[in-house]
Amino acid sequence: MKYLDEYREQGAAARLASEIRRRVTRPWTLMEVCGGQTHTIVKSGLLDLLPPEITLVHGPGCPVCVTPLELIDAAAAIASRPEVIFCSFGDMLRVPGSSQSLFDIKAAGGDVRIVYSPLDALKLARNNPERQVVFFAVGFETTAPANAMAVWQAAREGIQNFSILVAHVLVPPAIEAILGSPNCRVQAFLAAGHVCTVMGFHEYEPIAGKYRVPIVVAGFEPLDLLDAIRMAVVQLEEGRAEVENQYSRAVRRQGNVTARQRMSEVFEVSERAWRGIGDIPRSGLRLRPEFRAFDALDRFPCALGRVRESAECIAGLVLQGLNKPFECPAFAVRCTPETPLGAPMVSSEGACAAYYLYGRRS
Amino acid sequence: MREIQFTCPAPQNSQDRILLAHGGGGKLTQQLIDRIFLPAFANAALEARHDGAVVEAAGARLAMTTDSYVVQPLFFPGGDIGELAVYGTVNDLAMCGARPLYLTIAFILEEGLPVETLRRVAASAAGAAQSAEVTLVAGDTKVVDKGKGDGLFITTAGVGLVESPGAVGPASVQPGDAVLVSGDLGAHGVAILSVREGLEFDSPILSDAAPLWAPVRALLDAGIEVHCLRDLTRGGLASALNEIAGSRQVAIRIVESSIPVSEPVRGACEILGLDPLYVANEGRFAAFIPAAQADRALHILRTIPVSAGAARIGEVAEAPAGIVTLRSRIGGSRVVDMLSGEQLPRIC
Numbered sequence: 106m107k108y109l110d111e112y113r114e115q116g117a118a119a120r121l122a123s124e125i126r127r128r129v130t131r132p133w134t135l136m137e138v139c140g141g142q143t144h145t146i147v148k149s150g151l152l153d154l155l156p157p158e159i160t161l162v163h164g165p166g167c168p169v170c171v172t173p174l175e176l177i178d179a180a181a182a183i184a185s186r187p188e189v190i191f192c193s194f195g196d197m198l199r200v201p202g203s204s205q206s207l208f209d210i211k212a213a214g215g216d217v218r219i220v221y222s223p224l225d226a227l228k229l230a231r232n233n234p235e236r237q238v239v240f241f242a243v244g245f246e247t248t249a250p251a252n253a254m255a256v257w258q259a260a261r262e263g264i265q266n267f268s269i270l271v272a273h274v275l276v277p278p279a280i281e282a283i284l285g286s287p288n289c290r291v292q293a294f295l296a297a298g299h300v301c302t303v304m305g306f307h308e309y310e311p312i313a314g315k316y317r318v319p320i321v322v323a324g325f326e327p328l329d330l331l332d333a334i335r336m337a338v339v340q341l342e343e344g345r346a347e348v349e350n351q352y353s354r355a356v357r358r359q360g361n362v363t364a365r366q367r368m369s370e371v372f373e374v375s376e377r378a379w380r381g382i383g384d385i386p387r388s389g390l391r392l393r394p395e396f397r398a399f400d401a402l403d404r405f406p407c408a409l410g411r412v413r414e415s416a417e418c419i420a421g422l423v424l425q426g427l428n429k430p431f432e433c434p435a436f437a438v439r440c441t442p443e444t445p446l447g448a449p450m451v452s453s454e455g456a457c458a459a460y461y462l463y464g465r466r467s
Numbered sequence: 468m469r470e471i472q473f474t475c476p477a478p479q480n481s482q483d484r485i486l487l488a489h490g491g492g493g494k495l496t497q498q499l500i501d502r503i504f505l506p507a508f509a510n511a512a513l514e515a516r517h518d519g520a521v522v523e524a525a526g527a528r529l530a531m532t533t534d535s536y537v538v539q540p541l542f543f544p545g546g547d548i549g550e551l552a553v554y555g556t557v558n559d560l561a562m563c564g565a566r567p568l569y570l571t572i573a574f575i576l577e578e579g580l581p582v583e584t585l586r587r588v589a590a591s592a593a594g595a596a597q598s599a600e601v602t603l604v605a606g607d608t609k610v611v612d613k614g615k616g617d618g619l620f621i622t623t624a625g626v627g628l629v630e631s632p633g634a635v636g637p638a639s640v641q642p643g644d645a646v647l648v649s650g651d652l653g654a655h656g657v658a659i660l661s662v663r664e665g666l667e668f669d670s671p672i673l674s675d676a677a678p679l680w681a682p683v684r685a686l687l688d689a690g691i692e693v694h695c696l697r698d699l700t701r702g703g704l705a706s707a708l709n710e711i712a713g714s715r716q717v718a719i720r721i722v723e724s725s726i727p728v729s730e731p732v733r734g735a736c737e738i739l740g741l742d743p744l745y746v747a748n749e750g751r752f753a754a755f756i757p758a759a760q761a762d763r764a765l766h767i768l769r770t771i772p773v774s775a776g777a778a779r780i781g782e783v784a785e786a787p788a789g790i791v792t793l794r795s796r797i798g799g800s801r802v803v804d805m806l807s808g809e810q811l812p813r814i815c
Binding site: 327331 | 485486488494495737740795796798800802804
């Protein structure tokens with residue numbers, strides 16, 4: 106298939122891998138930020154091709170994994186209301202809250218639906234004026250423009266029965282949080298290509314400079330990732346710390362200006378708690394005051410108490426790249442995709458689930 | 468910056484209600500079988516854990532099976548629920564190495580269903596029975612209140628005569644066997660999804676729903692030593708191979724680049740975030756054949772229209788027992804696990 110097969114080709118993969126082996130002289134630790142990239146790395150068996158000097162750690166870029174428990178509980182409470190049609194991307198449905206997942210709510214009679222776009226949810230609101238349609242706006246900068254568009258359009262059309270539950274998070278503050286942690290062992294980042302498609306990569310330039318860390322914007326196919334790893338290794342070996350763009354077929358330095366405009370028209374930057382990591386300043390989005398009428402939390406007030414998370418799961422360490430999933434004693438024993446102890450085991454983008462599905466060996 | 472707090476999400480997730488995923492053909496389905504059905508009904512025929520049961524009666528080896536059909540929409544590109552209800556059961560019999568003979572069919576109708584819909588479904592089931600050379604010999608009808616059914620549910624049961632000289636099933640699989648699939652994967656599941664999601668393609672993707680006795684019979688007639696057959700319905704190739712590797716305690720190794728998937732299906736799966744290895748088929752099967760006979764078996768399958776796209780995709784080994792591994796296109800290796808429930812579209 107055009108635009109895919111050429112990025113999954115064995116000969117080219119072998120050439121890139123041998124170039125990495127040729128350039129590497131000592132151990133380096135790289136973090137791929139995005140869960141979609143973790144998924145590709147584990148699914149394609151890419152680790153088999155890398156020299157032992159390269160360690161990849163899997164970053165916090167799985168929106169499903171980092172959505173705080175209290176927001177999932179709020180989603181469950183809202184979805185249980187009889188007047189509500191609750192719409193979500195598919196992989197959010199299995200995420201366990203403190204007592205129930207959205208799948209459980211659906212099994213108990215809640216009207217929970219999988220949609221592929223927030224605009225589909227808006228259409229549902231138009232077609233069901235007697236119901237309240239709520240969309241779970243989860244994701245990084247990648248999904249934010251479409252969600253902003255849905256709200257903007259609802260406002261323009263005066264659609265009263267549509268709202269969104271905002272759980273947006275931003276990548277650069279998370280990278281800074283990881284770099285600022287005293288335990289940080291990451292020496293270079295592979296930035297999330299799709300986030301950069303929207304945002305561009307200019308906002309990573311100060312981070313690369315301040316922390317002296319190479320950042321390579323990477324795509325999502327196996328050869329994209331091998332190439333990005335090669336670029337990062339070359340920078341590390343040459344002692345450079347720059348932002349480079351491997352994913353140039355999709356990413357421009359300034360990103361998608363129209364999408365960013367719509368995003369900042371509707372959303373503003375806010376504090377945000379990350380599941381498994383904690384509060385990161387200015388790392389989330391909320392609706393601007395003029396669009397606050399579309400905030401599901403205002404429309405359906407729920408108590409957003411801090412929910413206590415318990416002790417066995419090491420999701421926080423995994424999400425920061427301090428531990429590999431299989432280093433957790435619960436991994437694949439007490440924690441599986443059927444009975445997840447933590448969110449990274451739930452979404453197929455979660456590092457734990459990726460290792461569980463594709464990486465286990467007997 | 469202050470130190471990051473490490474917290475640990477630890478939800479309780481008790482499954483005291485049936486979830487949709489319990490019907491997805493993955494691990495939760497297996498759990499229902501292991502924890503509820505096998506303990507309740509335990510007997511030797513069930514323990515074989517095959518698509519159908521092989522039983523003896525008056526000296527004859529009979530294959531029996533039953534299946535329910537709840538597809539939405541009722542009519543989809545390349546087929547409908549009536550055709551599916553016949554082919555699905557006929558194929559479960561064929562996977563036992565049995566010639567399908569007789570079917571029963573039971574309808575659960577929702578109050579308000581247009582009679583014309585039922586007429587179309589019945590005509591389609593009759594046509595499918597004719598092409599599969601089986602006779603529908605008994606039936607039943609029930610009607611439930613409006614809102615208590617999704618238009619129309621069908622249950623069929625079938626009886627066939629076992630023609631394979633050797634036992635066909637997971638227990639006969641041997642290390643060294645070749646793994647064949649009878650054609651390109653994923654068309655049925657994608658055809659259904661494309662209607663549900665309103666996706667349009669240059670040329671519509673048609674369901675692969677088809678009866679599979681003809682290719683099975685051709686293998687048996689040619690004297691191929693068929694060790695195991697499995698139709699690749701719910702849960703797709705990955706689930707079928709995992710079930711077999713798990714129950715026979717062997718390793719199955721497959722090669723990604725040799726697994727046939729059509730370009731439109733690959734494209735649709737990329738868009739929808741699905742893995743074609745887990746997508747349902749209704750006219751495809753996997754065959755476990757001694758490696759020495761694999762080329763001849765492949766040649767035979769390719770002469771029959773429904774299995775013209777057959778391919779050899781892997782092999783059975785001794786270890787690691789119970790694990791399916793895949794050699795990726797870029798030359799890496801990974802485990803192919805059984806899904807927990809339904810495949811879920813990813814966020815980004």
